[in-house]
Amino acid sequence: MFLLKDLPEDRYVERFSQKYGPIEPKRLNLFLTVLRSGSDLLVELDNFLERFGLTHGRWITLVLLMREPDVSARPATLAEKQGVRRATMTGLTQRLEMDGLVRRIPDDEDGRSVRICLTEAGADLLQAIMPEYYRRVGDMTAGIPDEQVEAATMAINELNGRADLLSAP
Amino acid sequence: MFLLKDLPEDRYVERFSQKYGPIEPKRLNLFLTVLRSGSDLLVELDNFLERFGLTHGRWITLVLLMREPDVSARPATLAEKQGVRRATMTGLTQRLEMDGLVRRIPDDEDGRSVRICLTEAGADLLQAIMPEYYRRVGDMTAGIPDEQVEAATMAINELNGRADLLSAP
DNA sequence: TCAAGGTAATTAGCCAGCTAATCAATATTC
DNA sequence: GAATATTGATTAGCTGGCTAATTACCTTGA
Structure with missing residues (x-):
């Protein structure tokens, strides 16, 4: 379960970025969004399955x-x-x-x-x-434009493909 | 922690779709991709933080x-x-x-x-x-094209905004 | 051929969330 | 201002992952 309701505001990241080097808030935000949504959706999925x-x-x-x-x-x-x-x-x-x-x-x-x-x-x-x-799942995803479905899946897979970089030695 | 290495193959979903009604494999796939990547990334994040x-x-x-x-x-x-x-x-x-x-x-x-x-x-x-x-995080996300970063974030947020539909009464 | 190592399942005990119940302090209402 | 409700922190015990160690069985090679 991920644990962070409020993702950091961009200006906060900017401040850090100036201190420590270039980090694009939008990319950090994508990473955190995947973490949090994955966690939230999993909780909902468990709630759904609990009935059965x-x-x-x-x-x-x-x-x-x-x-x-x-x-x-x-x-x-x-x-x-x-x-x-x-x-x-x-x-x-x-x-x-x-x-x-x-x-x-x-x-x-x-x-x-x-x-x-x-x-x-x-x-x-x-x-x-x-x-x-x-x-x-159909209802949940119905509002997402087709191009975004494709783009999002590609982006997340790209991210996940490099997940090992996070903990690499 | 999510738990499914191999997402279902599209032809499998198609089969179900024919039985039970219209479900677009690509949308189901996005949902599962978010779940799995969120989980995988979280594990990696924990591995990273463990050193500290x-x-x-x-x-x-x-x-x-x-x-x-x-x-x-x-x-x-x-x-x-x-x-x-x-x-x-x-x-x-x-x-x-x-x-x-x-x-x-x-x-x-x-x-x-x-x-x-x-x-x-x-x-x-x-x-x-x-x-x-x-x-x-910068390194991990470096390979994702800018448009995909935007699109993915929007798509995931849209999905997460409807997460409650999954377990709604 | 049989000893050594590998692999399958299991057990025991850890971990970090959770809920429910409790106790203390504060706020509200009559 | 006393009774009631709410809120903050805590404790106890649950859960479902995990690792490490154990037992049983299989496989391999000297």
């Missing part, structure tokens, strides 16, 4: 399973795709199983592993969520 | 104090500006005080309250961080 008894982490796990041809996968694969640790996936799938949304069955190809299968109930829940989700 | 013994929450508190004319503020104000609960701010300022970066002195205008003051050490730490931070 899910968090976005639990939801994405179900979505990933749904994308599989046989609606099942191994924890390590899911963790990789979802961008969480395997330890985290252990907890996620355990709780999803308790809620009857997935089933965990021993993997006969690899004795260390397990197959996570989407249950009927899990699939039904997704069927209930997805149309509503798409509709809402 | 800070998290982004601790850092923003210091920044907010620095912005005040008298480099001090009350916890409730800081919490408000930072977008966290007051209970969270209690913990943040307590730990910042332990590290000698702020001082908490009783407020003589309001007996319930406290003034959080940036210490010399806190100010020094910020002075060490900010130039580096601006430089890195």
Whole structure:
């Protein structure tokens, strides 16, 4: 969760810029805008999913399973795709199983592993969520002009592609 | 933290779209891109700040104090500006005080309250961080064309302005 | 062939948000 | 001016990520 309601005013950045070197307020502002909006939207997404008894982490796990041809996968694969640790996936799938949304069955190809299968109930829940989700995202994005959609996606991807520069040695 | 490495492929969204109604993959993609990049950038920001013994929450508190004319503020104000609960701010300022970066002195205008003051050490730490931070954000954003910076900021703000539609009743 | 190292899942415990409940001080209203 | 409501900070306990360590199983190469 990001944490800054009021982004710095340009004149504030200008002052710093004079002290420390050239920084364009508009670019700093874009960076902060992505941080804050990402955080805000995530909170809203969680609020939306809460009605269905899910968090976005639990939801994405179900979505990933749904994308599989046989609606099942191994924890390590899911963790990789979802961008969480395997330890985290252990907890996620355990709780999803308790809620009857997935089933965990021993993997006969690899004795260390397990197959996570989407249950009927899990699939039904997704069927209930997805149309509503798409509709809402559609509504949210409806006011953005087409060119801006393209430009914004490109800009953010460019930014994200260099994200490692932020913490590079 | 958002959690989805691979955004859905357009053809996948198309399939859903046919089932459930019109959803433009490019717009869904923008939404997901903001979520994911916000999350990724936040992780990188935390990695960067870790070297200085800070998290982004601790850092923003210091920044907010620095912005005040008298480099001090009350916890409730800081919490408000930072977008966290007051209970969270209690913990943040307590730990910042332990590290000698702020001082908490009783407020003589309001007996319930406290003034959080940036210490010399806190100010020094910020002075060490900010130039580096601006430089890195500058580098990260350098490759984005000017028009895209503008367009992206507008688009994201438009999206964020409607964020409440996601969880509206 | 079997010892050594690698990989899968798990457990235990950390962290920094959160909410709910509490206590103290201030403001408001009758 | 006493009763009530509000506001500020705090505490306790929840959550869902995380890392590190453990256990079980697989794979490889001398």
